[in-house]
Amino acid sequence: MTQGMNNLLGLREMSPESIVEVLDTARSFREVLERPIKKVPTLQGTTVVNLFFESSTRTRISFELAERRLSADVVSFAASGSSVSKGETLKDTARNIEAMKTDVVVIRHSSTGAPHFLSRLLKSPVINAGDGINEHPTQGLLDMYTMREKFGELKGLNVCIVGDIVHSRVARSNIFGLTKLGANVAVCGPKTLIPDYLDQFGVKTFFDIDEAIGWADVLNVLRIQLEREAGGNFPSIREYRLYWGINIHRLERAKRPLVIMHPGPINRGVELDADVADGNTSLILDQVTNGVAVRMAVLFLTGAKSS
């Protein structure tokens, strides 16, 4: 029997046991996705509201698919053209939506802590689909699911996250989750993009990508936000690619075939070369598939608790 969860706010707050429960539950939903009819009646009659205050295609579609495949009713809401632009507070928006007797709230917001704030106001479970530069817990869980599927267990696995760590909620959720289940986590990137609080989580830092490649079993390569980096965190895209871009030549120096992951969307030829992204050690498309299963698990565990 499952215990269920009240909310999914971040992996930082979760116990190792709860993380394992999500990953185990996701496995059975992953099987559903291989059936001709990929739909189960689990959340029939339940209403899930997607509050996307920050634009997103793949995360929103992944959640919507997960919701529909659990037979939930789905109401989606994008920030533009909404009451938010009429100056309504997040609190009022949320309480109004809950007053419509919805069951689960999925929220993506540019402010760190918005889902935590909501969860204190609402009786409904709240699922964090990305908040500011804090966490993107379902991404962290799907990354962990994908590594666990590949390697059997996470304990002792060497995972290096490459790129702009300081602005990445994906990096943070990976760090919190992976260290809890016993993986060894490192980060690698330009000094300007590595935060200084990582020691306390037992995270190793590499400033040389070739050293990182020598150490790692998995490279989780982050997207360089081209818009943001114009700000001057490194001299140029060309230079970033030269020093940190993952290409086939660099990987040949590794002792064993490295597993490549990326949360997408990829800047091909910047942080990751096309032949690596599409190569046979890339798990990038598995991540996408597993994302639907992991989100089904999270919706099931929170939705079951609520009803």
Next chain:
Amino acid sequence: MTQGMNNLLGLREMSPESIVEVLDTARSFREVLERPIKKVPTLQGTTVVNLFFESSTRTRISFELAERRLSADVVSFAASGSSVSKGETLKDTARNIEAMKTDVVVIRHSSTGAPHFLSRLLKSPVINAGDGINEHPTQGLLDMYTMREKFGELKGLNVCIVGDIVHSRVARSNIFGLTKLGANVAVCGPKTLIPDYLDQFGVKTFFDIDEAIGWADVLNVLRIQLEREAGGNFPSIREYRLYWGINIHRLERAKRPLVIMHPGPINRGVELDADVADGNTSLILDQVTNGVAVRMAVLFLTGAKSS
């Protein structure tokens, strides 16, 4: 047995009996919303089209939830990026959508009379979700439902609508509906925002908010449209708040606890203080919940008629 309705264009056009029929029907849907499975098969196989030519979050979500909980198929349409911007007439848009064999049309439009125009063209029932500064009949009905639930009946109830009356379709729908069921209706606000046609409907006017508070059982406080009021209908937001804003001190002067309502979204600290909006005589969140039930009733009564 219900009689059903051909359309819901406005409360001005409705008989008292039809209004009561909606309110009575809504009561059974209100009960559905308290069940674990908040869904009934009433409109299965029926297609409802939401034509929102004016942006809206809460009204659209409320209608969509009502439609899904009746098991209707839902197609939504927002004005931006649509054929409308290609210069198509409302008539052509509507007839095209009807030619796709849809069953019920919900329309929100910035032009007064757009739903009435449509209803003459279409065989499908038309539901007005707000037209210009004319009416917002489902808001009027949900306000009436909420007062009736609180007080048992509307006859003899003293309801004062506060704020920008002249531009408010909510005010108009309240006035038409409440007077038909025997409530005493007053308005209160700055002289520039009170229309001069109210006498003919037997509506009282207060220019002093404290007098209004002394008279009323219910204050239905309207949103001040900050954008619009920049135009100069009153000197400043600060002054509006000072003279017309509802706060706890003002309410203490009332003889009995006043019921507070607001159609949302609230400008907290302008027309309504936070402690009043969240206080124990506020029915604001009940209005939101009841809105779904009332819209289910209207969809049921018009949809049943059509099939």
Next chain:
Amino acid sequence: MTQGMNNLLGLREMSPESIVEVLDTARSFREVLERPIKKVPTLQGTTVVNLFFESSTRTRISFELAERRLSADVVSFAASGSSVSKGETLKDTARNIEAMKTDVVVIRHSSTGAPHFLSRLLKSPVINAGDGINEHPTQGLLDMYTMREKFGELKGLNVCIVGDIVHSRVARSNIFGLTKLGANVAVCGPKTLIPDYLDQFGVKTFFDIDEAIGWADVLNVLRIQLEREAGGNFPSIREYRLYWGINIHRLERAKRPLVIMHPGPINRGVELDADVADGNTSLILDQVTNGVAVRMAVLFLTGAKSS
């Protein structure tokens, strides 16, 4: 037993037998649309993704209705605010969406050949909902369905397409499809808007609208894209109307009542006068209704193949 289709990319690529199969299959779905419950369980548990990289109301709504009436799960995606604006390639977007285990992809794109490109990458069937100035095959099929319903068969029928032929994917799909089933096809419009490759398809050209009217059984009148024509393909809207606009006086010179079609949205009073568009030989609203049935047929034939 149906054979099914792998994709619907264009009528140019289709055999006459496949075209007839779609039209015959559409007939049974057309009957479904006359039932009180317009829904069949055919694609239950199947997920259809609508990728609309080009804005569209009527085509998108028609597809969504077709999908819902086949009981498919529907995920829609519009270009604005999507990963596309983050510079993701079409290939990555498509492969990611397929990795979410979707079953059928409907794509509308401003680039000619985008659906063909996708179909080479994806295992899922791809349906072209309009690509650049190449084809709009479901529009072509619904036009053919509508003519066949009216006249019994297409063989020997004289169809004249009027307007901006050179930029029209509707014209191209009509030409490819109609000629394959033995209709005689002509085009008529200003010289600047008639392409020079038409001879090879056996298409006749008229530069005089009255001659075209004397020859045709059907006029398929195209929309003048007012935005584009400002570019100078003809002197003015007024002049276009004078020389090419279809009005009642012009039609009276025809030997027999001409059937009028238009893919919509109509510029009333430009390419087509209101009394002709709404007259009793106009099949314009039939086209809209038949469009849903034809799209149901295409989704069924491709979706059945895929599962």
